[in-house]
Amino acid sequence: MDTYLQAEALAKRFDGVAAVDGISFVIRTKEIFGLLGPNGAGKTTTIRMLSTILAPDAGDVRIGGHSVIHERDEVRKRIGVCPQELALYPELSAFDNLVFFGRMTGLSGRAAKARARAVLAEVGLEDRGGETVKKYSGGMKRRVNIAIALMNRPELLFLDEPTVGIDPQSRNKIFETVLGLRDEGTTVLYTTHYMEEADRLCDRIGIMDRGRIIAVGTPAELKRQVGDPARTTLEEVFLRLTGRKLRD
Amino acid sequence: MGRAFHLARLELKRYFADRADLAFGIALPIVLFAVMTGALGENAGFRATMHVADLDGGPLAHRILGQVNDSESISVRRYTRDELADALRRTAILTGFVIPPGFSASIESGIPASIVVEQRGSGGDEGQIVVGVVREAARKAVSAIELRRAIGVLAGDSAGDERVDEVVQQLLTEAHHHPSVEVVTDPMHVPEASELDRLLAGIVVMFLLFSATLSARALIAERRSGTLERLVTTQLSPGELFIGKFLGGVGRAMVQSFLLLGLAFAVLGVAGPLAFAQCLILALVVAATVTSVGLVVAALARTDEQAAFSAVLVTMIMSVFGGTFFPTAGAGWLEVLSRFSLNTYAVDAFMGLFSGTGRLADQELELAVLGGVAITGLVIARTMFRVSSSPLQS
Secondary structure, three states, X not given: OOEEEEEEEEEEEEOOEEEEEEEEEEEEOOOEEEEEOOOOOOHHHXXXXXXXXXXXXXXXXXXXXXEOOOOHHHHHHHEEEEOOOOOOOOOOEXXXXXXXXXXXXXXXXXXHHHHHHXXXXXXXXXOOOOOEHHHOOHHHHHHHHHHHHOOOOOOEEEEEOOOOOOOHHHHHHHHHHHHHHHXXXXXXXXXXXXXXXXXXXXXXXXXXXXXXXXXXXXXXXXXXXXXXXXXXXXXXXXXXXXXXXXXX | OHHHHHHHHHHHHXXXXXXXXXXXXXXXXXXXXXXXXXXXXXXXXXXXXEEEEEOOOOHHXXXXXXXXXXXXXXXXXXXXXXXXHHHHHOOOOOEEEEXXXXXXXXXXXXXXXXXXXXXXXXXXXXXXXXXXXXXXXXHHHHHHHHHHHHHHHHHHHHOOHHHHHHHHHHHHHHHHHOOOOOOOOOOOOOOXXXXXXXXXXXXXXXXXXXXXXXXXXXXXXXXXXXXHHHHHOOOOOHHHHHHHHHHHHHHHHHHHHHHHHHHHHHHHOOOOHHXXXXXXXXXXXXXXXXXXXXXXXXXXXXXXXXXXXHHHHHHHHHHHHOOOOOOOOOOOHXXXXXXXXXXXXXXXXXXXXXXXXXXXXXXXXXXXHHHHHXXXXXXXHHHHOOOOOOOXXX
16 A cells, blocks of 8 residues: 555654654555554644645645645645544535535535535535524534545545544444545545544554653554554553543 | 635625524614614704703893893793702712702892802703803893993982983993994814714724624633534645634624614714715725724633623723723723724724714825724734644644
8 A cells, every 4th residue: 555644753742742743654545544643642733734734833734645844835735634623614505514614625616516515515514504503413513523624525524523423323424434434535534532443544653742642553453562452442542542531 | 815705705694593682782782872862853953951050040041041041042930949959969960050049130130149159060061051041141131230230320319210221221232233242153064973973983893893803702601512523624725714713803803894884874864875875985994993802802811701801801901991882082091092983983984984074085084094903903913823722734
C-alpha cells in the first residue's frame, strides 16, 4: 500500500508544555487509521496540525505528497474535516449547511446542490434534509457533521470522535458510511474513546500518550503485544500501555 | 472574494432564520417608535404648567394668572397651599408659585409685595421658563396700577378719577400697539428638527449598535463550536472569512435600517423620498461603523458573557452620551463627552435628514467621524481576529 500521509517529527507546544512531542507516523492510502489516547494525549492537536488549522512548531506533514506548511491550499483541496464539536449552523437546514460548505470548498451552486443531495443520501438523511438542524436528534446532527466533511469528495477524511453521545442505530449508520468510504478509496483518520469501535473499524491503530505515539499496528498486532489476540481486548491493550491513572 | 459574498449571504439567511434576533432588532424598535410617537407626535412643541397656590384671590392675582393662562404654551393649575407643598416634596413638580394673602391689596396701596417661587434645585428648564413668563405677566399687570398712581400724583386733585382712568387706558393701548422696544422674531423658513426626530434617529442608531455588538456572541459561539476552524480548512482564507463576516454584518444592519427608516418615513411622514434615499446612504456608513465595533467586541471577548456585557456597556454608554434621549448641545461636560460617542454623529446626521433641515453632503464631519471609526475598528478587529482560541497560521 502507498503512503498517503507522512508525519515527520511533528511537534507543538502550548505555554512551554509539549502537547505533541515530535511524533512520526504514516497513514496508508485507503486505510482507516485509528488514533487513540487518553484525554490530553495530544490527539486533537495532532489532527488540527494535520488538517492545516494549527501550525506545527517543528516537523512537517505531507498529505498526498503536499506539505501542510508550504502547500496548504493543495492539502485543503484533498481533506475533509469532521471535528468533535457540531461545527455547523443549527438554525439552517442540513441541505443549506451542505450547500454552503460545498461552495466554500469551491463547488459551483449547481454542483454543490447535487453533491449535497448525494451526501445526504450517503448518511441516511435524504428525506429530512430540508428540516432545520436544531430540530434533529443528536445522531442526525452527528451525521450532518460528517456529511459536511464529505462535500469536496476528500481523499483523506479526519473524523474526530464522530460517534460521541449517539444511539446505536446512528452509530451503526456512521460505521457503514465510514467503511463504504474506505471501500470507495477514501483514506480515514479516526479518533475515538470507544475501543470496540476502533477494533471493529480500523485497519491500523496508533496509540498516543503524553504527546507521543507509543504503539502502532493492526488491532491484532497490538493485542499480541500483551497476550493472546483471540482473548485480549483492545481496551486491555490500551490500559496496559497508557496506565490506569485518571488523566483529568 | 466570491466566497466572502457567499458567507455574507449565509449570515443574512441565518439572521432571517433567527426569530429572537428579528424580534430584538426590528420588532422592539418598532414598538418603541409607536410609543414615542404616541407620546410626542402631537405635542412636539414646548408645553408647560404654572403650578400655583393663589392664597390672595384678589383682582391683581386673577389678572396675572389670566395672562399666563392666555399664553399659547403655558397653562395654569391651581393648588391649595398644602397640595403645592406636597407636590414639591414628592417631586411631582419642580417649581411652584405662591401668591400670598393680601397681595392685590398691597400692590393697590403702593406697598411692594412678592409672588413666591418655591423650587427643587434649579426648578428645571420648564420651571425657569415659567418663572420668566410669570415675572413678565406680573410686571405688565402692576405697571397699569403704577401708571395710574403716577398720573394721579401729577394731575393732583384737579383731575377726576374717570379722566385719569381714561388717560391710563389710552397710554396702555398706545404702548401695546406701538411698544418702544419690541423683540421681533425672524424665523428661517426651513423645517425644524423636533424632539421626535431626535428620538427616531436615536432609536435607529441605538438598535443598530445593539444588534451589531450582540452579534459578537454568535461569532464567539462559532469560534467555540469549531465552525470557524472548519471554514478555514476549506478554500476560504481567514481574510475572506473576516470580510464575509463584515459584509454579513453590514447586510443585517441595512435590512434593519431599511425597515425602520421605511416605517418612519411611510407611517410618520417625516421628510420626503430624497431624504429617505440620503438616509439609506447614511445608514450604510453607520452599518459599516457599528459592524466594525461588533467585530472588535468579538475579537476582544473570549466568552458569550464577556461579549454580552461588552455589547450592553458599549451601546448604553454610546447611546446615553450620544444624545439619543436628550440633546447634549450646551450641556457642559456632557457635550464634551458626547463628542466621544459615535451615536452623536450618527444621530445628528439622521436628525437633519429626518427633519429635512440638512443634506447628506452637509454632514461632512459626521461622515468623516463615522467612516474613521469604521476603518479603525476594522483594522483593530482584523489584527485581533481569531478563528480559534489557540494561535493559528493565517
